[in-house]
Amino acid sequence: MDVKRIREDFPMLKVKSKKGYDLIYFDNAATAFKPYSVIDAVTKYYTNYSVNAHRGDYELGFTVDTLYEEARERVAKFINCEKKEVVFTTGASFGLNQVAYGYAGKHLQPGDVILTDEAEHASNYLPWMNIAEAKGAKLEFIPLDDNGMITPEQVEKMMSNKVKIIAIAHVTNVLGAEIDIKEISRIAHEHGAIIVVDGAQSAPHMKVDMKDLDCDFFAFSGHKLCGSTGVGVLYGKYELLEDMEPMLLGGGSNARYDMCGNILMKNPPYKFEPGTPPIEATLGMKAAIDYIDAIGMDTIYTYEHELRDYMLKKMQSELDNVEIYNADVESSIITFNIKDVFSQDAATYFSDKGISLRSGQHCAKLLMDVLQTPSTLRASLAFYNTKEEVDHFIEVCKSINKESMLDVFF
Amino acid sequence: MDVKRIREDFPMLKVKSKKGYDLIYFDNAATAFKPYSVIDAVTKYYTNYSVNAHRGDYELGFTVDTLYEEARERVAKFINCEKKEVVFTTGASFGLNQVAYGYAGKHLQPGDVILTDEAEHASNYLPWMNIAEAKGAKLEFIPLDDNGMITPEQVEKMMSNKVKIIAIAHVTNVLGAEIDIKEISRIAHEHGAIIVVDGAQSAPHMKVDMKDLDCDFFAFSGHKLCGSTGVGVLYGKYELLEDMEPMLLGGGSNARYDMCGNILMKNPPYKFEPGTPPIEATLGMKAAIDYIDAIGMDTIYTYEHELRDYMLKKMQSELDNVEIYNADVESSIITFNIKDVFSQDAATYFSDKGISLRSGQHCAKLLMDVLQTPSTLRASLAFYNTKEEVDHFIEVCKSINKESMLDVFF
């Protein structure tokens, strides 16, 4: 992988910080930069066929409709599923809410159990908490191991005939731990439960194959995948999509209705897509997938993990002022703190030196009870990051302490 | 208003049809073309500050956050309300679903009545139908007058102490009729009801002033306003926003939560905005509002209505093969049919000559029972359309009949 050449594709990598530093972007888990090809796809929509989708009354309408459905097909190929199993959403959060509301909301009975864990992002926790309460079901938490991992063994122990749904992330967003979804799917199905996977952090960084994982639902966002914000995908096995209520109703998702309250809904995936969709964002996501697949997901995976190893080793060997929370986890993320410096103060200092890091509770607020720290810093890498960037980061780490961190205010 | 100069701002107006005709776009009610300034705003996000919003851990994050909130302020100014009353959504459809689910769903009691009418778009009908059924409430229909209008008098007659919600469009999408929301709001409040306004078709074409209309909720989409697809606005009076449940839960909309099921939600509007928002689309919508306000909404309104009058008079005086359904309605839309030619066949013919028109039931399927035709053609105008385009349209109309419409297939 020629990272120099790849970096040429990203306009954001030419941006300088206020103080003139090269921008070092280590917040890729929050959102990823977009290559020119994505920007071109969006711009092309605006300049060549900027009309609404879902209708073929005129030439351009048909063009857009066709491109839109090609994007669906492209996603299907990317995650290895049928085209009709690809529901376009506005992001991972929407997809997870849709499953909680429309599937769990339809099927859960009082006393049923939803299994989740303390490492989940709010978007894969709050909807379940809410629907459990509404339905008189219970949320139970799969214990995390010392590395913040969820293992199939722990899941197996939690299973009972009350467990109807397992809702977990494929890769967690604070520690970046890769969970063995394939095996957990097997366990879920053995016990008659379904498994809902939050793929927001996995889809951008590793091959995700629906047939292989055999999960029941899988949600991810375009923007973390070098695509546009405002669009995402909810995969669902087709029978389950058929068996799910749409969260939203409106123009486009119904085939027919009358004044007596009868609606004839379209079939999935269309019944979940009322209203004007984010068209240019969807075309942008398609371009992003094309881009990523051209590099190769395996290549990306290997590169990102090598870079993370390089960074981890340097932090461990050259720095004595950091505490690392996920050193033993396979990941493309490093979660850490600078000793004696509150995470947010440190993030401001890093930012001043051109380095973008996330501080805080990263939306997985519960996890902090496990890590035993109120907040952390998170450096999340992407395939366009480099060893040189890591080296600069290490130098900046060396220069932070409880006194110097105030430099930025003076 | 210098339409020649304005047309220079829209790349889509340079596109040619397959057969080489200038594109004449009369489907503006479906979505509007984007000026360069909108495209630039989107591209600028991708190239200059392509990071996630809602966090200020680093320079660019703060920049985006600030721009995002400026967009909110801009919208507030555009519709004359408080910034905190502006909820960003993914479009009018979402906003209307949110109110039905989160406000009506919380407050409706069995036997309560929701007033709506047969001219509504599916997005302002199906959510109400659904929540009414779920809550044991009733949908009642305000009769349309001969012009497909809803008058305050008719609303007044329908009022009772059972009516809790009136859900109507400000401008209907099939006929383009402008409804007297201000007066209907007064009537609603007099009877202790609230009024939810579907502003998808009004916000792009006339001044909409929340203080003046005094409605309780008002939803519209960015893309019909020359902005990006995938973004919209839900206005709500602040007390009502506080009293509404969010439809979606996830990262960003909650301030704190713990494992015992306690969530501390943020205040409105943020509690309705979980997950990564459509950032570039929101910035695009802001640019669109800037663009439109620079021309002046009153100027746009006057121009579009003059152009529609011109078109209507020409159709009435020069054509004998058209049936017009909304000649007596103040509107920027003409709803019609070519005699003896099914709407969809006609649309294909128009398209072949470079003219984009919508055919079909326009999502307001019920209305067809009132118009007494299974489907219509709809020409919806925008301020960048011209008399020359209308003239060409008239010529094409003259050439359609039940035989010539098959030309496109040979």
Added chain:
Amino acid sequence: MSSMMNDPMILRQIIMDHGQNPRNHELSKDPEYKEKHMASDSCIDDIHVQAKIKDGKIDDVRFDGVACTISTSSTSIMSELLIGKTIEEAREIIKNYRAMIDEKPYDEDLLEEAIAFQNVGKQANRIHCATIGWDGMEALIDESEENHD
């Protein structure tokens, strides 16, 4: 095949004729007729197709509904073509019709008047109009066979 059938004027007249005076355009109440409701997602075509199929033979085909000229006409022609055919013959005709629509090789002779739709692919967004009735008919044939398995 008659060379007249290559004359666009003739083909247009066939479409128009069936569009304006559709054949077999009244539904039957006879319970021996099976029915499919075909409502297009992307346009307003909304038709009911009926067939009476007995002993592997298509005794009758009927249809009704709101539809554009292309779907009305193509369904009308389909009904005339398939009445009296065996299921095997009907399947062959349907296969050839689809091939024609997809701009692949097909047997003109089998299709008779249906070749009037040979150019419908020029307006790709109208293909579903030219096939909606055929789709309904094929579904009815499939069902009739399932019921005999």
Added chain:
Amino acid sequence: MSSMMNDPMILRQIIMDHGQNPRNHELSKDPEYKEKHMASDSCIDDIHVQAKIKDGKIDDVRFDGVACTISTSSTSIMSELLIGKTIEEAREIIKNYRAMIDEKPYDEDLLEEAIAFQNVGKQANRIHCATIGWDGMEALIDESEENHD
């Protein structure tokens, strides 16, 4: 105002000192204390501010919680500054502190150590850290006055 207070080294030390050894950093259980929970939307600062206000005078101020150095330090300084002040005096101090943060003219003498935060606007995203405790205190003062109306 002492010129020492213009020395950045001194100002930094003030921030650090209050950040590491915050004053009045223990909540009271006395019911005479009113409390505000201040949880920032956009960062993890999550503090409780308490005040005992009697007869128009601020008898005591306390706080506790999880917070960054900037918010801990600024809240600590605020507590020292406002204890013993009348409500009017406190409002004047708060007004001047806000003016300083907003880079508008302000009275240095009123703010004492709080002027250490004069440059916080340089990192605009940290302004809320420097004001979160002050916001809580102002809300408590507002409430104390409402209750006496």
